Amino acid sequence: MHIQIQCCGIVLMLVLFYFYVRQKRISLYTQKAFWSVFWTTFVCVVFDVLSIIVIQHRHEVSEPFAKFIAKTYLVTLLAVAISALEYMYVDIYVNMDVYRKQMKKYWVLALLGAIGTYAVPLHYNYSADGTEVLYTYGPSVYVTYGVSLIFFVRVFYLMYKEKAKINPRRREAVCIWLVLWIGASQIQFMYTNLLIVGYAGAIGIMVLYLKLENPETNLDRKTGLFNSNALYQYAKEFYAKDEDFSLLVIVFASRAYKNIRLDRRAAIKMQIIEYLMKIPDSITFKNAEDEYFVVFTNMGVAEKRVREIRERFQESWDEDKEGVVLPRWLYLPHANVVDKAGNLLYLVRYVRQEEKEFSETNFFNVGQEIVDKMRNEREMERLILEALEHDRVEVFYQPIFSTAEHRITSAEALVRIRDNEGKIVPPGMFIEIAEETGLIMKLGRVVFEKVCCFIKNHPLEHYGMQYIEINLSVVQCAYEHLAQDYITIMEQYGIDSKYINLEITESASTSAKMTLIKNMEELMGYGVKFSLDDFGTGQSNLNYIVDMPVDIVKFDRTMINSYFENGKAKYVMEAAIHMIHGMNLEIVSEGIETKEQFQTMEDLGISHIQGYYFSKPLPEDEFIEFLEKKLGA
Numbered sequence: 001m002h003i004q005i006q007c008c009g010i011v012l013m014l015v016l017f018y019f020y021v022r023q024k025r026i027s028l029y030t031q032k033a034f035w036s037v038f039w040t041t042f043v044c045v046v047f048d049v050l051s052i053i054v055i056q057h058r059h060e061v062s063e064p065f066a067k068f069i070a071k072t073y074l075v076t077l078l079a080v081a082i083s084a085l086e087y088m089y090v091d092i093y094v095n096m097d098v099y100r101k102q103m104k105k106y107w108v109l110a111l112l113g114a115i116g117t118y119a120v121p122l123h124y125n126y127s128a129d130g131t132e133v134l135y136t137y138g139p140s141v142y143v144t145y146g147v148s149l150i151f152f153v154r155v156f157y158l159m160y161k162e163k164a165k166i167n168p169r170r171r172e173a174v175c176i177w178l179v180l181w182i183g184a185s186q187i188q189f190m191y192t193n194l195l196i197v198g199y200a201g202a203i204g205i206m207v208l209y210l211k212l213e214n215p216e217t218n219l220d221r222k223t224g225l226f227n228s229n230a231l232y233q234y235a236k237e238f239y240a241k242d243e244d245f246s247l248l249v250i251v252f253a254s255r256a257y258k259n260i261r262l263d264r265r266a267a268i269k270m271q272i273i274e275y276l277m278k279i280p281d282s283i284t285f286k287n288a289e290d291e292y293f294v295v296f297t298n299m300g301v302a303e304k305r306v307r308e309i310r311e312r313f314q315e316s317w318d319e320d321k322e323g324v325v326l327p328r329w330l331y332l333p334h335a336n337v338v339d340k341a342g343n344l345l346y347l348v349r350y351v352r353q354e355e356k357e358f359s360e361t362n363f364f365n366v367g368q369e370i371v372d373k374m375r376n377e378r379e380m381e382r383l384i385l386e387a388l389e390h391d392r393v394e395v396f397y398q399p400i401f402s403t404a405e406h407r408i409t410s411a412e413a414l415v416r417i418r419d420n421e422g423k424i425v426p427p428g429m430f431i432e433i434a435e436e437t438g439l440i441m442k443l444g445r446v447v448f449e450k451v452c453c454f455i456k457n458h459p460l461e462h463y464g465m466q467y468i469e470i471n472l473s474v475v476q477c478a479y480e481h482l483a484q485d486y487i488t489i490m491e492q493y494g495i496d497s498k499y500i501n502l503e504i505t506e507s508a509s510t511s512a513k514m515t516l517i518k519n520m521e522e523l524m525g526y527g528v529k530f531s532l533d534d535f536g537t538g539q540s541n542l543n544y545i546v547d548m549p550v551d552i553v554k555f556d557r558t559m560i561n562s563y564f565e566n567g568k569a570k571y572v573m574e575a576a577i578h579m580i581h582g583m584n585l586e587i588v589s590e591g592i593e594t595k596e597q598f599q600t601m602e603d604l605g606i607s608h609i610q611g612y613y614f615s616k617p618l619p620e621d622e623f624i625e626f627l628e629k630k631l632g633a
């Protein structure tokens, strides 16, 4: 038996050990589990060598002692197997109590395995001349291998069953490590003079180190601070333990340095990093976007420390007193307002985007309120996504009455979503979120297709109808290919463009306005008409009507209501009617609920009336019923 290969394994592990301890680390359970894998493997390889030496000198050291050492080597193999299992469990059950409960039976089994290994006999296999021991075998070996096998099978089973909970890199690394072990022991089994198991174990540890446990993966290369990956792991453990911490996020957008001379910026940044590293009672993390996360696990001092840090930032970082850096601050006194590390990072991003929520001091205290708002928005986003996926987007139709023809001549298509309990969710609850998340593009398209499908199945002229009005979001209007997409859909359904009227609102930015006009021209060229929605809400003004090639202006309900409630508003609306009619455009009054309101609008010469007075928005079949009843009447 030779020990050269095993000795290489020992050297390899010592080198790894050197790199590992030299680096800055945060204390994580997974790292502790790696430590235990590392040490058990190390002890195992050492005992491998020891047992070979002792067996060779068994006559000098006494037979029972040689066997005891050989059996101890077997027991260390068991220890490696159980530490492999621990290493998996610690990732699956970050909560230590659950982890310990799960592991208990395996520790008992390992203990029984160890007792068994010592208790039963171990035999030597000798070379042909009977002088040299080639390998050991017998019940003691079988007990060790049997119990280890249970652990290894369990590890593979966990990898398969708890796939979702295990980080894929971890799965891959652990797989390589175990395949090395098992493969090496197979080879050794066939070629008994090739003692490579210990060495393979050491190589396996190196794989784990390189792929998973290299502390450098938790460090920001430039600053040496812990990075966002480390923050995520660190926070994950806190949430798993149900413990709380405070978090200060310092955001250095470029304007934070606006007072600082360009050539001084780099030096001042370094000074700030050094300062942040040394804040007492805290650990500082940094992400790729120059945001610093200062975590306080001792919440009693957090508030005081935050005050001190902010005070420091009121002072100059330069001798000339002009080096004041102005970051934005986001303080979470209780990280447990959310329930997961992922949600914590999402919350920070969310608050950061809600620029308007920051006060003039650039300081924002993150409390329950904004968390609820975020949760609600995420919930809505999920609802929209699900509705799109499961075809739960519905279009309701609200009839529009023509005062000239004294009958219903058009309708507005209004989107609804049905939640998974079958309840209708109105657009007021989701349109804004759909716009913020970009989902409005898909949603708007679905609505348009559904309306086209409706027109195809129910020829409008049959019901005395002329066109359907469909809302367009400003986000859609700013999309370059909107016109082409909509024309394609109309062609697919074989819909004449005269049946379509698109409602636009005043768009926010001028660049969006250019695209909007391009889209409008293309669609108008195809025969589609346009209305200007929300007139009188402050979202629309008269200039906009002058600029925009619309045929219809829709008076918002709020404007109609003020007409009836406020003397001055009356004059404004009458003047607007006069001017709009002067431009040869039609008007739709929305939100007409009573006969008196209807009468007044008719007297004012308004051509189209929409409102509960005629009907609320109706689902497709009820709308058809409504139209048929009108036809019969």
Ligand code: C2E
Binding pocket: 398, 413, 414, 415, 426, 427, 428, 431, 444, 447, 470, 471, 472, 473, 503, 533, 534, 557, 590, 591, 592, 593, 610, 611, 612, 613, 617
């Ligand atoms: P809007 O386009 O101004 O639509 C008119 C809203 O006023 C509708 O609300 C309608 O139900 C309501 N309404 C009509 N008559 C009366 C009335 O007499 N009394 C009262 N109290 N309300 C009346 P809805 O359906 O909740 O839609 C709200 C807004 O959501 C719409 O305002 C529109 O801006 C947006 N929206 C609806 N469907 C779509 C869509 O498919 N795409 C986009 N982008 N936005 C849509």
Ligand code: MG
Binding pocket: 412, 471, 503, 533
């Ligand atoms: Mg509308």
Ligand code: MG
Binding pocket: 533, 534, 554, 555, 556, 590
């Ligand atoms: Mg409107």
